[in-house]
Amino acid sequence: MNVLLIGGGGREHALAWAISASPLLDKLYCAPGNPGIARVAELVALDVTDHAAVVSFCVDKAIGFVVVGPEAPLVAGLVDDLNAAGIKAFGPSRYAAQLEGSKGFTKDICRANGIPTAAYERFTELSAARAYLHKMGAPIVIKADGLAAGKGVTVAMTAGEAEAALADIFDGRFGGAACVIEAFLEGEEASFFVLSDGVNVLPLTTAQDHKRVGDGDTGPNTGGMGAYSPAPCMTAALIEESLEKIVKPTVKAMAASGHPYKGVLYAGLILTKSGPQLIEYNARFGDPETQVLMLRLKSDLLTLLLATADSTLDKVSVRWKDEVALTVCLCAKGYPGAVTKGNPIKGLDQDFGAGVEVFHAGTALQGNQLVSNGGRVLNVTALGVTVKDAQTRAYVAADAIDFADGFCRRDIGWRAL
Ligand code: AMP
Numbered sequence: 001m002n003v004l005l006i007g008g009g010g011r012e013h014a015l016a017w018a019i020s021a022s023p024l025l026d027k028l029y030c031a032p033g034n035p036g037i038a039r040v041a042e043l044v045a046l047d048v049t050d051h052a053a054v055v056s057f058c059v060d061k062a063i064g065f066v067v068v069g070p071e072a073p074l075v076a077g078l079v080d081d082l083n084a085a086g087i088k089a090f091g092p093s094r095y096a097a098q099l100e101g102s103k104g105f106t107k108d109i110c111r112a113n114g115i116p117t118a119a120y121e122r123f124t125e126l127s128a129a130r131a132y133l134h135k136m137g138a139p140i141v142i143k144a145d146g147l148a149a150g151k152g153v154t155v156a157m158t159a160g161e162a163e164a165a166l167a168d169i170f171d172g173r174f175g176g177a178a179c180v181i182e183a184f185l186e187g188e189e190a191s192f193f194v195l196s197d198g199v200n201v202l203p204l205t206t207a208q209d210h211k212r213v214g215d216g217d218t219g220p221n222t223g224g225m226g227a228y229s230p231a232p233c234m235t236a237a238l239i240e241e242s243l244e245k246i247v248k249p250t251v252k253a254m255a256a257s258g259h260p261y262k263g264v265l266y267a268g269l270i271l272t273k274s275g276p277q278l279i280e281y282n283a284r285f286g287d288p289e290t291q292v293l294m295l296r297l298k299s300d301l302l303t304l305l306l307a308t309a310d311s312t313l314d315k316v317s318v319r320w321k322d323e324v325a326l327t328v329c330l331c332a333k334g335y336p337g338a339v340t341k342g343n344p345i346k347g348l349d350q351d352f353g354a355g356v357e358v359f360h361a362g363t364a365l366q367g368n369q370l371v372s373n374g375g376r377v378l379n380v381t382a383l384g385v386t387v388k389d390a391q392t393r394a395y396v397a398a399d400a401i402d403f404a405d406g407f408c409r410r411d412i413g414w415r416a417l
């Protein structure tokens with residue numbers, strides 16, 4: 001079949017890399033893609049916010065399946081519009097994508113179904129939110145209620161920080177004026193990925209990422225500086241508990257609401273003393289977690305994604321390599337603040353050895369020269385027998401790339417070492 005992949009970051013390069021190896025694939029297209037993805041797919045300049053244009057492209061090119069990478073098109077209802085036109089797609093409907101798009105929606109599902117998560121209240125008025133904040137006291141967590149590209153959450157250690165976060169939200173910095181205020185939880189964080197076809201849940205695997213820009217988890221938050229899989233803290237017992245107490249009740253509640261959740265469900269967990277608690281859901285694969293997941297995946301990705309869309313997940317299984325995968329993000333200097341684009345990158349055509357893949361996140365071509373085109377530029381990803389081994393191999397490869405304007409954290413994986 002012909003497949004159209006939506007997106008153009010490191011996650012989509014990893015997905016394209018895996019899909020392109022599928023025996024079920026005839027031709028892969030990607031919109032908008034990037035120069036790395038161009039090695040395995042034909043890039044198309046489609047405006048993915050124009051759903052009619054995406055549908056007509058699919059009809060023209062006899063696309064049998066559309067895989068949506070990022071959250072924004074899901075929340076905008078791209079899968080609903082494709083399905084309405086009779087085109088099969090991977091990813092949740094607009095309604096179901098609220099599990100990522102609205103913190104309040106997810107918290108209410110947790111409350112109604114006894115799913116372990118931090119105690120919370122929702123607010124649409126600043127005065128009521130402030131009153132609750134002062135009743136609860138710091139530390140406390142303030143979350144804008146909408147897609148905020150990972151920037152809408154403040155873990156406030158003081159009431160002053162919490163006040164400032166509320167002011168930002170109610171000034172409309174994140175679009176709407178609504179928030180969730182929730183209790184501060186302590187524990188190690190881990191990501192747990194499953195596929196859901198609306199009824200059946202197929203557990204995938206676990207990962208951990210590094211959000212802060214600096215070594216030792218210091219400095220501002222980013223979209224993710226690196227990741228590894230599996231997460232050693234997610235024991236078989238904790239995976240089972242997360243599946244039974246968090247993921248399955250969520251999938252059941254969505255089905256009961258008449259809006260079954262179909263797609264990948266990415267649970268962000270905090271492992272507290274009283275067990276795993278849900279911090280957030282994402283309605284798509286993680287970035288950069290997907291880069292490590294795809295390196296470890298032994299099964300055919302396209303078969304799994306199709307079974308999700310076809311509601312036949314009970315008929316498939318998934319296998320993973322025993323090795324650890326670890327990815328290091330090479331970023332442009334200044335990230336997560338302002339960066340300059342257009343800086344040259346060389347040395348990507350060398351042989352990095354078996355089990356090493358360099359996924360493109362923010363790159364572009366200027367003539368024949370590969371250049372940076374964003375904050376997170378490359379995801380240097382390696383398999384290893386141990387975390388240390390994968391880490392060493394990833395850094396050897398990263399250091400062999402000539403990107404003078406680049407930098408990376410030097411300690412990805414430290415928690416697992
Ligand atoms: P979120 O976007 O909801 O995943 O939140 C971003 C980050 O804020 C998480 O990865 C956690 O590190 C932190 N966080 C969110 N909620 C809480 C909470 N209730 N307690 C402690 N930390 C939290």
